[in-house]
Amino acid sequence: DAGVIQSPRHEVTEMGQEVTLRCKPISGHNSLFWYRQTMMRGLELLIYFNNNVPIDDSGMPEDRFSAKMPNASFSTLKIQPSEPRDSAVYFCASSLDGGWNTEAFFGQGTRLTVV
Amino acid sequence: AQSVAQPEDQVNVAEGNPLTVKCTYSVSGNPYLFWYVQYPNRGLQFLLKYITGDNLVKGSYGFEAEFNKSQTSFHLKKPSALVSDSALYFCAVRDIIESGKLIFGQGTTLQVKP
DSSP states (O other): OOOOEEEOSEEEEOTTOOEEEEEEOOTTOOEEEEEEEETTTEEEEEEEEETTEEEEOTTOOSTTEEEEEEETTEEEEEESSOOGGGOEEEEEEEEOOSSSOSOOEEOOOEEEEEO | OOEEEOOOSEEEEETTSOEEEOOEEEOSSSOOEEEEEEOTTSOEEEEEEEOSSOSEEEOGGGOEEEEETTTTEEEEEESSOOGGGOEEEEEEEEOTTTTOOEEEOOOEEEEEEO
16 A cells, blocks of 8 residues: 555645645545644644544644545645744544544645745 | 544653653543554554453564553553664553543654664
């Protein structure tokens, strides 16, 4: 398996523009996580899906952020409109969960810069 | 709420010496604990986990971790550090009470000097 695949790897956009980050989890995995990493705040969980259903979105910063998982092999994280403070590395991770004792596998991340 | 804490922002050790990266946890019920490593400009890589059983868990790249229930700790260790071990290390806990989400500590930078 190719692992968790994220695209794009790098994104530079202007403030106010819409940004869409994409993630393909490992085939067969049924849990998916979106994280944001910054120097100031470390690694923050934004949203967690299980079997394509959002289970915990308490980490989503505000209404500008939205995430979807239309099927088991694809998820998106959208920011609209984007702001400079959204600049960060966004990671997607997936795991095969039977009882929450399994490890998550991370993608390479998307480095977002909002200017 | 479930949480983990890494009390050290950075750990410095000489190559060949033993290393310890500390992690303490706060959970309700039995903890599911994990260690990950992040190299520059890369995603996180899984090192090892504790679910149940033996308190000493062995993982990738010669790392091990000791689960201590009385001290609520899960410290990462390696008998002999390598310069290539220099990276950012994260401890994590699975929130099995509320939602199953994976919660990370703030990370510890390990610097191994030749």
